[in-house]
Amino acid sequence: MQLMPEERTVGKLSDVSLKKALRTLRDAGLVVIEDVFDRSWVTEFRAAYDEQLERYLESKGGIDAFTGKTFGQNHIGMHLPMVVPFSDPQVIANPIAVQVMAAALGDDLRCSFYHSNTAYPGSKYQHVHRDTGPVFRTEFQVPTPVTHVVLNIPLCDFTLENGSTEVWPGSHLIVDTDPTDGSADELEARVEHLASTRTNIPAGSIVVRDLRMWHRGMPNNSQEVRTMLAIVYQRGWAAPPKPLEIPRATWKAWPEEAREIFRGNTIVESLATENAAVPA
Numbered sequence: 001m002q003l004m005p006e007e008r009t010v011g012k013l014s015d016v017s018l019k020k021a022l023r024t025l026r027d028a029g030l031v032v033i034e035d036v037f038d039r040s041w042v043t044e045f046r047a048a049y050d051e052q053l054e055r056y057l058e059s060k061g062g063i064d065a066f067t068g069k070t071f072g073q074n075h076i077g078m079h080l081p082m083v084v085p086f087s088d089p090q091v092i093a094n095p096i097a098v099q100v101m102a103a104a105l106g107d108d109l110r111c112s113f114y115h116s117n118t119a120y121p122g123s124k125y126q127h128v129h130r131d132t133g134p135v136f137r138t139e140f141q142v143p144t145p146v147t148h149v150v151l152n153i154p155l156c157d158f159t160l161e162n163g164s165t166e167v168w169p170g171s172h173l174i175v176d177t178d179p180t181d182g183s184a185d186e187l188e189a190r191v192e193h194l195a196s197t198r199t200n201i202p203a204g205s206i207v208v209r210d211l212r213m214w215h216r217g218m219p220n221n222s223q224e225v226r227t228m229l230a231i232v233y234q235r236g237w238a239a240p241p242k243p244l245e246i247p248r249a250t251w252k253a254w255p256e257e258a259r260e261i262f263r264g265n266t267i268v269e270s271l272a273t274e275n276a277a278v279p280a
C-alpha cells in the first residue's frame with residue numbers, strides 16, 4: 001500500500017486506508033505500507049545499526065562463530081538495546097504501524113521483543129518456519145484471530161538478489177491436525193504445493209506480519225548486507241516473553257503512547273546485558 005501525502009504528514013491512515021490495511025493483514029497474513037520513513041532517515045539509522053552489529057559480532061568472535069548456531073550461515077539475529085537511536089518512538093511505537101496493529105490486536109497491545117535479521121552476502125536458505133503456531137495447536141480446527149504480529153522495518157531495499165523474505169500468503173490461517181505438522185520437515189513438505197511470494201519492498205516501507213505466517217530467509221546473492229528490524233507486538237492479555245530492559249532515561253524521554261506499549265518491561269538504571277553497547 002502507498003501512503004497518501006496527507007497520511008504521511010499527519011502520521012495517520014484514513015479510515016479507508018486503515019480498513020484496507022487491516023483486511024490485507026487478515027486475508028494475506030501481512031501488509032506492506034511504503035514510504036513510512038524517509039530514505040535519509042533510513043540511511044542514518046542504518047549507520048548506527050551497522051556499528052552496533054559490528055560490536056556485537058566482535059564480542060562473539062566474528063561472524064564465523066555463528067555458523068550452525070543461529071539463523072543459518074551468514075544470517076545473524078541481534079537484539080537491539082533500548083537506547084538512542086534504536087529507542088526512537090518513530091520506530092518502536094510508529095504511529096502508522098501502531099494504528100494498524102491496534103486495529104488487529106486491540107488498543108491494549110504491548111511489546112517485549114526488539115530484534116533484527118541481517119543476511120550477509122552468501123547467506124543460505126532458512127528452513128520454512130512460522131514464528132508461532134496455531135494458538136490451540138491441534139485442538140481446534142478453525143483459525144483464530146491474530147494474537148501476535150511482527151513489525152519489520154527494512155533498512156535497505158529488499159530484492160530477489162539480496163534475499164527478500166519468502167512468505168506464503170494465507171498460511172497464517174492453516175491449522176495443524178497432527179502435533180508433528182509444524183516441524184521443519186513437515187512445513188517444507190507442506191509448502192511444496194503452495195504459492196509463495198517475496199517481500200520485494202523499498203527501504204522506508206514497513207511490513208506488519210501475522211506471526212503465524214509461514215516464511216523463510218532467502219540466500220543473499222548480492223554484495224550488500226541485507227538488514228531489517230523485527231519488533232513483535234501482541235495482544236494485551238498474551239503472556240509476554242522475557243521482559244526487555246529499558247533504561248530509565250529512555251523511559252523518561254518516551255511519550256505516553258510508547259510507555260503504554262512497553263509497560264511490564266524492566267526499567268533499569270543502565271543496561272547490563274551483553275547487547276548493551278551504545279553506538280559511539
Ligand SMILES: O=C(O)CCC(=O)C(=O)O
Pocket residue numbers: 071077117118119131163164165166215216217218
Ligand atoms: O531474514 C529474513 O528474511 C527472515 C528471518 C526470519 O524469518 C527469522 O529468522 O525468523
